[in-house]
Amino acid sequence: MLTAYYTAHYDTLLVFISLLVAILASYTALDMAGRINATQHKGAALWLVGGAFAMGVGIWSMHFIGMLSFRLPIALGYDLALTIASLLIAVVTSGFALWRISQPSLSFLQLIVSALLMGIAIAAMHYTGMAALRMTPAIEYDPLLFSLSVLIAVAASGAALWIAFTLRKNKPHMKRARAMAAIVMGVAIIGMHYTGMAAANFPVGSICTAASEGILPGWLALVVIIVTLSVLAIALLTSVLDARLESQTSLLAQSLAVANQELTQQALQDNLTKLPNRTLLEDRLDQMLRKAERTHTRFALMFIDLDGFKAINDSLGHHIGDMLLIEVAQRIRGSIRAQDTAARLGGDEFVLLIEVAEPEDAASVAVKLCNIINQAFDIDGHTLGVSASVGITIYPDDGQTAHDLLVNADAAMYHTKSTGRNGYHFFESSMNTNAHNQLQVIQDLRLALERKEFRLHYQPKFNTPDGTVIGAEALLRWQHPTRGMIAPIDFIALAEKTGLIVPIGEWVLDEACRQMRIWHDEGNRHWKVAVNLSAVQFSNDDLIELVKATLARNSLPPYALMLEVTESTAMHDVEASLAILDQLSGLGIDISIDDFGTGYSSLLYLKRLPATELKIDRGFISDLAQGGDDSSIVAAIIALGRSLNLRVVAEGVETNEQQEYLTSLGCDTMQGYLLGRPMAADQFIEAIHTTAPIEKVHSVSAKGTSPDRPASLQH
Known part of the structure; x- marks a missing residue:
């Protein structure tokens, strides 16, 4: 059914x-x-x-x-x-x-x-x-x-x-x-x-x-x-x-990873050359020390400093200098093996760590480095040349710690510089003596201001052709308690390197203004005192306020002070220099361009500088002979100064022939051993009279003090 x-x-x-x-x-x-x-x-x-x-x-x-x-x-x-x-x-x-x-x-x-x-x-x-x-x-x-x-x-x-x-x-x-x-x-x-x-x-x-x-x-x-x-x-x-949050979290994690990687690179890598920096070098050096101790092997530490780099950096600017350092770093990197380390400590200083069997291996690398650095560099349309001074230490012969190896390699490098540059030297124990002496000078230099060991000597400046004194250039000396009188050429570079040049320069400016105030009160109101500014001082943000305060403290009128700036310093960063010099000139201070002819001035910029004086470098004066190359250069500088309405000063005048030739060219002002040596302030007044002729001044100042050539704060 x-x-x-x-x-x-x-x-x-x-x-x-x-x-x-x-x-x-x-x-x-x-x-x-x-x-x-x-x-x-x-x-x-x-x-x-x-x-x-x-x-x-x-x-x-x-x-x-x-x-x-x-x-x-x-x-x-x-x-x-x-x-x-x-x-x-x-x-x-x-x-x-x-x-x-x-x-x-x-x-x-x-x-x-x-x-x-x-x-x-x-x-x-x-x-x-x-x-x-x-x-x-x-x-x-x-x-x-x-x-x-x-x-x-x-x-x-x-x-x-x-x-x-x-x-x-x-x-x-x-x-x-x-x-x-x-x-x-x-x-x-x-x-x-x-x-x-x-x-x-x-x-x-x-x-x-x-x-x-x-x-x-x-x-x-x-x-x-x-x-x-x-x-x-x-x-x-x-x-x-959740997926969107995860995506954002993932992106954030990636960003943090990239940022962390960049921070790590910045912490361990030189930003300019992309070589390892001092921190990473110390780590690599520590690793090599442990490995060499464990395996009983050797390695070399090479300290490299570029010869001639500072002149290029000062004359053509930091931009060109930085590009040159990058090219040098690339050449160094390309000349070493993958297992070796090349690092930049700063400035134009580099360090290499290389594994070697014998010291001769390090010598071969040093020769190769010197050769490749010696080759011309084409930087932004400029054909530039530098060389390398190299110091070499071998572990364990020249030191068993990172500090000893670096210090001794540095000493060997300075020995290379002092013996002609462009080469290399292995460290020897005698080199440490010079390094220790330099360290002692730095330590003494730090105490020199406190102990009032600095002195100012004054070299007269004469008007041409009547021979009247128009003022003096203040020149620094160091009265060391054990070494005697020390000229600036022996300590100014160290003062700039350590930053001590700033307080020393402040003292020089204050002392020169104080002394000029005394001479003004004695009736010499048409005199000017010239003070050199180092490149470090010139770039100091407090320079304008310092000058104002110094003039006010000594009740010295601005027209009685002349500040000398080297041509290379003024032309280093033209726009910044113009701003500083305009402010100084606005105070009523005269500006002198020192060592003129040694740099690479643009006439367009030179015309804009608020200077009142050009100072011909003594290098052109020392070999001056009528009809020679130097005479042509001096004649051109004097003609240039006149066309720009600048007073032209010749320094380093030592012979009657030089004086006569400069007079015939129309040089406005002279200073030098022929006319008057640098002397202490009390001797200066003894030797100088407002209307004294050049011959009389020369005869009196010949009895003066220091036989050394004058060296300013800047030289």
């Missing part, structure tokens, strides 16, 4: 909604898989739990909405306990799926076993949900369709696992791939559900016992849809925000 069954139909809208929920649930699953894969440790566990809940709710909702779309000619309802059981099965199954795809690998066997377990679990969820109808008599299932639904569940699970595992990594265009995969997975899940529904047969006369005491489908459909979409939306939104 054939059994009659109720004819079922579906709510099209709810079927469509169930499809959308299936696709959305599939996309959520794929996204959760990506978050779990991208997160470590505790965060991954939280994403696994949250993802299992969201994915489970989504799959169960698709199933439940599909069931709510099912219509029979009888009232339907759902048993609450069984409905919740089907939901739990969906959540646990989702958790298993997410755990499976979060594992490092997914073999074919693992995929088959996992798909089988998941398929059975999903089928269990579906048929548990169907059982929640509590039909009497029970639902009759078509064996073929029932089996087909389970097979579809297994196949859909296998496909979903493989797709999710494949797309779990966050790569470019991954969102589009996940969206397409979610559609395929959603259709597969829907196919399984509606195949299972098609397998169910409801005999005519069946009643749903849950209709009166279970959950009614009317309002339930709307609640399930809203809750499900909310859960999935929250899960996806959380995932998107």
Whole structure:
């Protein structure tokens, strides 16, 4: 006898909604898989739990909405306990799926076993949900369709696992791939559900016992849809925000890594030449010391200083000097092996660390270095030449500590400089004597101001041709308690190197102004005192205020002071020099350009300088002979000075022939041993009278003091 069954139909809208929920649930699953894969440790566990809940709710909702779309000619309802059981099965199954795809690998066997377990679990969820109808008599299932639904569940699970595992990594265009995969997975899940529904047969006369005491489908459909979409939306939104935060965190981490790398490079690398700096050199030297001690081997430390670099830097500017240092560094780097170290200590000083078997190996490297540095450099259109002075120490012969090796190599380098430059010397113990002497001079220099050991001598300046005295140049001397009178040429370089030149220069300016105030009070009001400014003083930010305060303190009118600046210093940074000199000139102070002819002045800039005097370098005067090259240069300088309305001063006049020739050229002012030696202030007044002729001054000053050539604060 054939059994009659109720004819079922579906709510099209709810079927469509169930499809959308299936696709959305599939996309959520794929996204959760990506978050779990991208997160470590505790965060991954939280994403696994949250993802299992969201994915489970989504799959169960698709199933439940599909069931709510099912219509029979009888009232339907759902048993609450069984409905919740089907939901739990969906959540646990989702958790298993997410755990499976979060594992490092997914073999074919693992995929088959996992798909089988998941398929059975999903089928269990579906048929548990169907059982929640509590039909009497029970639902009759078509064996073929029932089996087909389970097979579809297994196949859909296998496909979903493989797709999710494949797309779990966050790569470019991954969102589009996940969206397409979610559609395929959603259709597969829907196919399984509606195949299972098609397998169910409801005999005519069946009643749903849950209709009166279970959950009614009317309002339930709307609640399930809203809750499900909310859960999935929250899960996806959380995932998107977390992914964005992770991306920003990753970018921040990369930025911090780059910044840390740059800071490390700045801390260990010379910014200009990109060679290791002093810090990294000390570390490499320490490593070489430990290795050499352990393996009983040798290595060489070579201290390199460039000869002639300062003149290029002063005359052409720091920009050219920096470019030259970069080129030198490249040549040094290209001449050593990969395991050797070349470092820049600062300025034009470099250090090499090289492994050697014998000292001769270091000598070969030094010769190679000197040769490559000796070759001309083409820098910004200038053909420049420098050479290298090299000092070499060998471990362990010349020192067993980093400090001893560096100090002794430095001493050897200075010995090379003192014996002609452009070469190398190995360290010898006698070299330390000179280094220690220099250190002692620096220590004594620090105490010289406090002990009032400095003196000023004054060399008269004469007007040409009447021979009247128009003032004096203040020249520094150091009255050392044990070494006697020391000329500036023996200590000024050290004072500049240590920064002591600043307080010494302040004392010189104050003492010269104090003395000129005395001479003014004695009636010599047309005299001027000339004071040299070193390059360090000239670049001091407090120079203008210092000069103002010094003049005020000594009640000296500004016109009584002349400040001498070398040509190379004035031309080093022309615009900055112009600003400083304009301010000094604005105070009423005269400006003299010293050592003129030795630098590289632009006449355009020279014309703009607020100078009142050009001072011809003594080098042109010493070999002056009418008709020679120097005479032509001197004549040109004097003519240039006149054309610019500048007074021209010749220093270093020592013979009558020089005086006569300079007079014939129209030189305005002279100073030199022929006319008057540098002398102490009390001797100066003895020797000089306001209207004294040159011959008389010469005869008196010949009885003067120091036989040394005058050396100013600057020389």
